[in-house]
Amino acid sequence: MTWRDQYSTAMMGSAPSPLTLLTRGEGAYVWDVDGNRYLDFLAGIAVNSLGHGHPALVEAVTKQISSIAHVSNYFATEPQIALAENLRRITGAGERGRVYFGNSGAEAIEAAIKLARRNGQHKKILALTNSFHGRTMGSVSLTGKPALREPFEPLVPGIEHIDTTIEALEAAIGPDVAALVLEPIKGEAGVVDLPEGFLTRARELTAQHGALLILDEIQTGMGRTGSWFAFQQHGIVPDAIAVAKGLAGGVPIGALVTFGDASDLFETGQHGSTFGGNPLATAAGNAVIAEIERAGLIENAVLRGSQIRAAVEGKPLVAEVRGSGLLIGVGLTEPVAQKVATKALELGLIINTPNDSSIRIAPPLIIDETHVAEFTEKFTTALEATA
Numbered sequence: 442m443t444w445r446d447q448y449s450t451a452m453m454g455s456a457p458s459p460l461t462l463l464t465r466g467e468g469a470y471v472w473d474v475d476g477n478r479y480l481d482f483l484a485g486i487a488v489n490s491l492g493h494g495h496p497a498l499v500e501a502v503t504k505q506i507s508s509i510a511h512v513s514n515y516f517a518t519e520p521q522i523a524l525a526e527n528l529r530r531i532t533g534a535g536e537r538g539r540v541y542f543g544n545s546g547a548e549a550i551e552a553a554i555k556l557a558r559r560n561g562q563h564k565k566i567l568a569l570t571n572s573f574h575g576r577t578m579g580s581v582s583l584t585g586k587p588a589l590r591e592p593f594e595p596l597v598p599g600i601e602h603i604d605t606t607i608e609a610l611e612a613a614i615g616p617d618v619a620a621l622v623l624e625p626i627k628g629e630a631g632v633v634d635l636p637e638g639f640l641t642r643a644r645e646l647t648a649q650h651g652a653l654l655i656l657d658e659i660q661t662g663m664g665r666t667g668s669w670f671a672f673q674q675h676g677i678v679p680d681a682i683a684v685a686k687g688l689a690g691g692v693p694i695g696a697l698v699t700f701g702d703a704s705d706l707f708e709t710g711q712h713g714s715t716f717g718g719n720p721l722a723t724a725a726g727n728a729v730i731a732e733i734e735r736a737g738l739i740e741n742a743v744l745r746g747s748q749i750r751a752a753v754e755g756k757p758l759v760a761e762v763r764g765s766g767l768l769i770g771v772g773l774t775e776p777v778a779q780k781v782a783t784k785a786l787e788l789g790l791i792i793n794t795p796n797d798s799s800i801r802i803a804p805p806l807i808i809d810e811t812h813v814a815e816f817t818e819k820f821t822t823a824l825e826a827t828a
């Protein structure tokens with residue numbers, strides 16, 4: 442039996458068929474079972490912030506698993522407290538900030554939904570059409586893609602989706618709204634930016650009506666978009682943000698960070714998770730934050746992001762380049778994203794296609810100019826071969 446046969450025999454049919462079988466990684470590269478090398482410009486969908494096998498992450502995780510890997514929520518651990526303090530600092534939530542730890546993006550969103558209920562149990566929660574917030578029942582109920590939601594109805598009640606326009610915001614937000622949840626850049630929609638002024642207006646209206654503004658920074662956070670969190674480029678302060686993906690560089694983790702009065706909404710015993718905030722995952726998170734700061738990886742995300750953007754603009758099939766820093770969406774003039782990505786993979790470049798006419802580029806934050814040059818050459822070839 443081939444690994445592909447073994448995979449399809451043993452694995453639940455809920456995921457699409459794998460592109461290949463990867464056996465190892467180093468820096469910005471991964472290798473498959475046949476020994477082919479790929480430049481990884483997807484990074485596990487914005488997860489491997491430090492690339493693969495980064496010594497700082499390997500050391501932190503190795504040290505932690507050798508000393509103490511898990512305790513229950515009946516006990517505190519040093520890495521857990523340190524990561525909560527780190528998150529208060531890098532989000533700017535500061536003294537009034539509080540952190541809840543789970544194990545995934547969806548769990549961070551579940552915590553956000555419960556937080557919203559605590560702000561008005563019988564009020565509505567608003568989310569945006571074409572948004573993505575995860576696959577658990579709560580997070581899929583919030584997700585604005587009918588194809589993901591409908592097979593699982595009935596869903597969590599009290600959630601409404603509105604269009605991503607300032608007019609829709611103004612029409613929807615009133616005293617009957619507990620929270621508005623949104624992505625600062627819609628990642629799964631193809632890396633789509635919010636309209637100019639949208640986030641500022643969302644902040645004004647939610648504040649005016651006592652609704653929480655909860656940002657899903659699961660994909661946009663941890664330095665990827667050129668600041669620790671994307672909201673920091675908009676001059677607003679949210680009530681809560683969901684963080685996951687890149688936070689621990691590949692070790693599963695999720696977190697909900699609250700700001701100001703939203704930090705007082707949960708009462709003792711109202712939420713929790715066995716693995717949430719465990720010392721192994723939180724030690725990894727601390728190592729990722731320390732390395733991003735030590736190596737100036739946020740500045741690097743800005744620099745390499747603008748280089749990639751400049752290299753892609755004006756190439757065949759490219760209609761527009763979206764996103765920020767190292768979260769880049771390439772809108773194509775024709776629905777041939779799959780063909781481009783398949784060609785790129787053949788050439789040894791991993792990119793991704795959130796939909797038929799969008800390419801997503803989300804490399805590790807550690808890439809240098811040689812990686813940008815290799816990407817440019819391979820991506821250009823893939824575009825030219827498809828056009």
Ligand SMILES: *Cc1c(COP(=O)(O)O)cnc(C)c1O
Pocket residue numbers: 545546547548550573574575576624628629657658659660685686
């Ligand atoms: C990936 C993602 C999620 C879900 O995270 P999981 O870890 O897959 O549960 C939620 N929101 C956004 C914006 C994401 O990119």
